[in-house]
Amino acid sequence: MPPIPTVTDPLLRVRDLRVSFRLDEGTVRAVDGVSFDVFPGQVVGIVGESGCGKSVTMRAVLQLIDPPGRITGGEILYRRGATPIDLTRLSPRGRLMRDLRGAEIALIPQEPMAAFSPVHTVGAQIIEAIMLHERVGRDEARARTVELFRDVGISMAESRIDAYSWQLSGGLRQRAMIAMALSCKPRLLIADEPTTAIDVTTQAQILALLRELQRKYDTAIIFITHDLGVIAQMANYVVVMYLGRIMEEGPVDEIFHAPLHPYTRALLRSIPSLNSETRTVLPVIAGALPHPFNRPPGCPFHPRCGDILGDRCATAVPALHALGPRRAVSCFLHSELAEPA
Amino acid sequence: MTAPLLDVRGLKKHFPIAKGLFHRVTGHVRAVDDVSFTVQEGEALGLVGESGCGKTTTARCILRAIDPTEGSILYRMRDDSVVDLAPMSVGELGPLRKEIQMIFQDPFGSLNPRMTLFDNVGEPLLVNGMRRRRERMDRVAELLRLVGLRPEFMHRFPHAFSGGQRQRIGIARALATGPRLVVADEPVSALDVSVQAQVLNLLLELQSRLRLTFLFVAHDLSVVRHICDRVAVMYVGQLVELAPTDAVFRRPRHPYTAALMRAVPVPDPRVPGSDAILKGEVPSPASPPSGCYFHPRCMFAEERCRQDAPLLQEVTPGHFARCHFAGELQLGTGQAA
Ligand SMILES: Nc1ncnc2c1ncn2[C@@H]1O[C@H](COP(=O)(O)OP(=O)(O)O)[C@@H](O)[C@H]1O
Ligand SMILES: Nc1ncnc2c1ncn2[C@@H]1O[C@H](COP(=O)(O)OP(=O)(O)O)[C@@H](O)[C@H]1O
Ligand code: SF4
Ligand SMILES: [Mg+2]
Ligand SMILES: [Mg+2]
Numbered sequence: 001m002p003p004i005p006t007v008t009d010p011l012l013r014v015r016d017l018r019v020s021f022r023l024d025e026g027t028v029r030a031v032d033g034v035s036f037d038v039f040p041g042q043v044v045g046i047v048g049e050s051g052c053g054k055s056v057t058m059r060a061v062l063q064l065i066d067p068p069g070r071i072t073g074g075e076i077l078y079r080r081g082a083t084p085i086d087l088t089r090l091s092p093r094g095r096l097m098r099d100l101r102g103a104e105i106a107l108i109p110q111e112p113m114a115a116f117s118p119v120h121t122v123g124a125q126i127i128e129a130i131m132l133h134e135r136v137g138r139d140e141a142r143a144r145t146v147e148l149f150r151d152v153g154i155s156m157a158e159s160r161i162d163a164y165s166w167q168l169s170g171g172l173r174q175r176a177m178i179a180m181a182l183s184c185k186p187r188l189l190i191a192d193e194p195t196t197a198i199d200v201t202t203q204a205q206i207l208a209l210l211r212e213l214q215r216k217y218d219t220a221i222i223f224i225t226h227d228l229g230v231i232a233q234m235a236n237y238v239v240v241m242y243l244g245r246i247m248e249e250g251p252v253d254e255i256f257h258a259p260l261h262p263y264t265r266a267l268l269r270s271i272p273s274l275n276s277e278t279r280t281v282l283p284v285i286a287g288a289l290p291h292p293f294n295r296p297p298g299c300p301f302h303p304r305c306g307d308i309l310g311d312r313c314a315t316a317v318p319a320l321h322a323l324g325p326r327r328a329v330s331c332f333l334h335s336e337l338a339e340p341a
Numbered sequence: 342m343t344a345p346l347l348d349v350r351g352l353k354k355h356f357p358i359a360k361g362l363f364h365r366v367t368g369h370v371r372a373v374d375d376v377s378f379t380v381q382e383g384e385a386l387g388l389v390g391e392s393g394c395g396k397t398t399t400a401r402c403i404l405r406a407i408d409p410t411e412g413s414i415l416y417r418m419r420d421d422s423v424v425d426l427a428p429m430s431v432g433e434l435g436p437l438r439k440e441i442q443m444i445f446q447d448p449f450g451s452l453n454p455r456m457t458l459f460d461n462v463g464e465p466l467l468v469n470g471m472r473r474r475r476e477r478m479d480r481v482a483e484l485l486r487l488v489g490l491r492p493e494f495m496h497r498f499p500h501a502f503s504g505g506q507r508q509r510i511g512i513a514r515a516l517a518t519g520p521r522l523v524v525a526d527e528p529v530s531a532l533d534v535s536v537q538a539q540v541l542n543l544l545l546e547l548q549s550r551l552r553l554t555f556l557f558v559a560h561d562l563s564v565v566r567h568i569c570d571r572v573a574v575m576y577v578g579q580l581v582e583l584a585p586t587d588a589v590f591r592r593p594r595h596p597y598t599a600a601l602m603r604a605v606p607v608p609d610p611r612v613p614g615s616d617a618i619l620k621g622e623v624p625s626p627a628s629p630p631s632g633c634y635f636h637p638r639c640m641f642a643e644e645r646c647r648q649d650a651p652l653l654q655e656v657t658p659g660h661f662a663r664c665h666f667a668g669e670l671q672l673g674t675g676q677a678a
Contacts, residue, residue: 049533050504169622199391199560201619204604208618226533229606233614252610270538271608272563274674278570278586279545282538288503 009079010037011188011220012061017074019053019060028292030056030069032244033339035320038188043214043221045235045252047228047267049289053244054224055110058190061222062101063092078188080104103133106186110193112177116165122176123149123161126183133184148179153209171202175209182213190222195230207233228271232256237326240264243290243300246320250327260329262307299331307333316341344417345379346522346554347403352376352412352427354398358627371626372398374578375412382417382521385548385555387569387586389562389601393623394575396558400524402427403556404443405434416440416522439469439518444511446527451511452499458485458510459495465517484513489543505536509543516547526558541567562605566590574598577634578626580653584660590674594662596639599672607675615675633665641666 019031031053038044046054059065061076077084078100090097101107109115116122123145130141142161149157152175165173174194181189191210195203207230214221223234231238231252238255240247240263248261259265269283287304290296296303302313309332321335322328329335353376355369373395380386388396402409405426414426416437426437442465445451452461462484463477471477482492488509499507508528515523528544529537545568548555559565565572565586572589574582574597582595593599600619607614621638624630630637636646645665653663664670 049535171622200562200601200604200606201391202622204606204614204618205620207606207614211614227606228534229608232608232610232612233606235610256608256610267535268608270535272538272541272567273608274563274566274590274602274605276563276567278566279568281542281545282567284538284542285535288505288536 008039010077011040011079012038012222013075013077013079013084014057014061015075015077017057017060017076018072019056019065019069020072021069023068026293029295030244030292031060033074033320034241034244034246035074036239036246036249038220038222040187040220041214041218042237043223043235045231045238046222046224046241047226047231047238048241049226051289051292052241054241055192057241058107058192058222058224061087061190062105062107063087063090063097064101065092078105099133102129102186103184104186105188105190106181106184108174108177108181108189108191108194110196112173112194113165115177115180116173118164118166120164121162122165122168122180123163126161126176126180129180130183145179145183148183149176151182151213152176152179153205154179170198171205174198174202174206178206178209178213182217182219185217186219188220188222190224192224193226194223196225196227203230210234228256228267240267243295245300246328246330247301248329248331249320254327260323260334261301261331262305262333263301266304266306309333343382343421344415344423346382346384346417347380347556348413348415348417348423349379349399349403350377350413350415352399352402352414353410354395354402354407355410368627371578371629373402373409374626376575376578376580377412378573378580378583380522380554380556382554383548383552384571385557385569387565387572388556388558388575389560389565389572390575391601391623392560393626395578395626396560396575397526399575400443400526400556400558404441404524405429419521439465440520441522441524442515442518442520444508444515444523444525444528446530451514452507454499457496457498458490458513461499461510462495462514462517465514469518480517481513484517487516487547488513503536504532505539508532508536508540512540512543512547516551519551520553522554522556524556524558527560528557529564530559530561537564544568562602574601577624577629579634579663580661581635581663582661583653584662588657588660593672593674594656594660594667594670595635595664596641596670596672597635598662599674600638603673603675615673617673617675633663635664641670 015035017031017034021028071088076087078087126145127141145161146157154160154175195206235252238252239249242263247263266285285304298314299318302308312332316338318330318332319337319339320328320330321337354373355371357366358368360367401407409427415423416426417423459481462481466477485492490509529540569586571585573580576597582598603615632648633646633651636642651663651665653661655661656667
C-alpha cells in the first residue's frame with residue numbers, strides 16, 4: 001500500500017490580498033483578492049501581462065508598499081517556527097519585518113541597476129548585509145562574499161567583488177544581485193522578472209544558475225515573469241494573474257497541457273514558436289488591457305473573452321474556486337461561485 | 342531578374358577609440374566588419390544576434406544615420422536605377438529619406454511627448470512638402486486607420502496610449518511618407534506576448550498590403566521565425582549564417598545559431614531545458630579573438646579554429662555559414678516537442 005502523503009505546511013500563505021493606490025484621478029485596485037500558497041523548496045511562477053499586479057503583490061509580501069498605496073485587506077501568513085505570522089499586521093519599519101526582509105525573504109528586483117548603490121562597490125554592499133544579518137566580522141563576511149560570487153558563476157571573484165555595479169555587464173550584474181539575495185540564506189526568494197531585460201543566452205545562463213542554486217539550498221522561490229517559456233522551464237506551480245486577480249492556478253503541467261481559463265488558453269495560443277510556419281497570422285487576444293481606472297464590472301476578462309457566457313460574466317465577479325487541493329480557477333465556465341456582490 | 346531592393350556589400354563601421362588629452366586614436370571598435378547581404382523587394386530579412394553584435398550599427402548605416410567606414414549600400418530606385426547610399430552627402434540623401442524609414446524598439450523615444458499624434462505622425466509629411474493642413478489631416482487619419490487606431494485619436498498626446506498602441510503610432514509615423522524599405526530595430530522586444538502577437542500580425546498585414554520590404558532586427562528568434570523569409574545571424578560584427586528561415590530552423594549550420602535557438606525557453610514543461618548552454622559573453626569588437634571569433638565559446642572548436650578565420654561558405658544553395666565544419670556538423674536546436 002502506498003504511504004499516505006503527508007502534506008507539509010506552506011511557508012507562505014497569501015489569502016484574499018488587496019492593495020489599492022489612491023490617486024487624484026481615482027483608485028487603482030492593483031491587487032484585488034489574491035490567494036496562493038508557497039511550499040518549502042517549491043518554485044511558484046506568477047505569470048501575467050504588465051500591470052496585472054505581480055510586483056505589487058510581492059512588494060506587499062515584503063511590506064514595501066509606499067503611499068499612496070495601501071494594503072486594504074487580506075492576510076499574508078509566513079511560517080516561522082510553529083505559528084505563522086501575519087505580515088500585514090507587522091509594522092513595515094519595525095524590527096521583526098526588517099529582520100525577515102533580507103535574512104529570510106529576499107528579493108531579486110526587476111531593476112538590478114537601481115538595487116545597487118553606485119557609490120559603493122558591489123562587494124561592500126553584500127559584506128555589509130552579511131555582517132548585519134549574521135553578526136560576523138568583516139573578514140569572514142568578505143570570505144563568504146567571494147565564495148558566493150563563485151557560487152553564482154562570477155569568474156575572478158576576488159577582484160570582481162571590488163567592482164562598482166555600473167562596471168559590470170548586464171549578466172554579471174544580475175549574478176551579483178543573486179549573490180546579494182542569497183547572502184543570508186533566505187528561506188524564500190522572490191525573483192521579479194530577473195531576466196526580462198537581458199539576451200536569451202544570458203537568460204538561459206541565469207535560469208540554469210537559479211535552478212542549480214534552488215536544488216543546492218532547497219530555497220522556495222516565487223518567480224515572476226510575463227514569459228510563458230520561462231515559466232514552463234522554472235516553475236513547479238503556476239499562478240496566472242489578470243487585472244489584479246487570479247484567473248487560474250495549478251501544477252505547471254496542468255496549466256500548459258490542460259488549461260481551464262479562457263485567458264490562460266488565449267495567452268498560450270499567442271506565443272510565437274520556433275516550430276511555427278513563417279508568415280502565419282498569430283492568434284491574438286482581442287482588444288487591449290483596460291486602463292487601471294477603468295476596470296470592467298463582472299469578470300475582469302469578460303470584454304476580451306471568446307467564451308463569454310452572457311450577462312453573468314458581465315455583471316458578477318467569478319470567485320477563485322478550488323477544484324482540488326492544488327488547482328483553482330475563477331471562471332463561470334467551470335464554477336458558478338461568485339464574489340459577494 | 343530585377344536587382345535586389347537593397348544590396349549591402351562589404352559594409353564596415355569602425356568607431357575610433359580615443360584616449361588621453363589629445364584624443365589620440367588608440368584602436369577601433371569594429372562594430373560592423375565586412376558585412377554583405379541583399380534584400381529583395383517584398384522580402385523580410387531578419388538580423389539576429391546577442392546584444393553588442395552590431396545589428397543596430399548595421400541598421401543605422403543603411404539608414405545613413407551614421408557614416409559607414411567602408412563598403413557600399415546599393416539601393417534600387419522606383420525607376421530601377423541603382424544608387425549607392427554609402428558615400429552620399431546629407432543633401433544628396435534628402436530626397437531618399439522618404440524611401441527608407443525606421444521603427445524603433447522604444448516607441449516612446451521616437452515620439453515627441455509634447456506633440457499630438459497629428460503632429461507626430463504628420464511631421465514627416467510636412468518635412469516632405471505637404472504644406473496644407475487639411476491634406477495632412479486626411480493622410481494622418483488614413484495612417485491611423487491603417488495601423489488599427491481610431492482617427493479621432495489624432496488630437497491626443499502619446500502618453501495617453503499603452504505600449505502596444507504607441508508602437509502602432511510609431512509604425513504609422515514610419516509609413517507616413519510611403520517608404521519602400523522599413524528597418525525595424527527590435528520593434529516588439531519591449532511588449533507583452535499578447536500585444537507582441539497583435540503588432541506582429543499588423544506588420545505582416547501591412548507588408549503584404551503595401552508590398553513593404555523589411556529589415557527586421559531582433560534578438561528573439563521565435564519572432565524572426567514568424568515574420569522573416571530569410572535570416573542573417575551576426576556575431577562580433579560579422580555575418581556567421583545567412584539562409585532561408587525554414588532552412589535555418591530545420592538545420593542550422595553554425596554552432597552559434599544553434600546555441601541561440603537552444604537558449605529560447607520552450608513553452609512546454611515536458612520539454613526539458615537544454616544542458617548545452619552557451620557560456621560567456623560576446624567578446625569586444627575592439628579586440629576580437631584569433632581565428633574564428635566564436636571559438637572561445639564553441640563546443641566544437643578545434644586547433645584549426647584558434648588559428649584560421651573561417652570564410653562565409655555556401656553549404657547548400659542559398660545557405661551560407663562561417664564555420665570550418667559547416668558541412669559536417671549535426672546541430673540540435675533543442676526545440677523538439
Ligand atoms: N506607485 C504606484 N502608484 C500608482 N499606481 C501604481 C503604483 N505602483 C503600481 N501601480 C499600479 O498597480 C498596478 C499593478 O502594477 P504592478 O504590480 O507593477 O504590475 P506588474 O508587476 O504585474 O507589471 C498597475 O496598474 C500600476 O499602474
Ligand atoms: N557610437 C559608438 N561608439 C563606440 N562604440 C559603439 C558605438 N555604437 C556602438 N558601439 C559598439 O559597437 C558594437 C555593436 O553595437 P550595436 O550595433 O549597438 O549592437 P547590437 O544592436 O547588436 O546590440 C558594441 O560593442 C557597441 O558597444
Ligand atoms: S468568467 Fe466568463 S468572461 Fe470570464 S473568462 Fe470565464 S467565460 Fe470568460
Ligand atoms: Mg512588475
Ligand atoms: Mg541594438
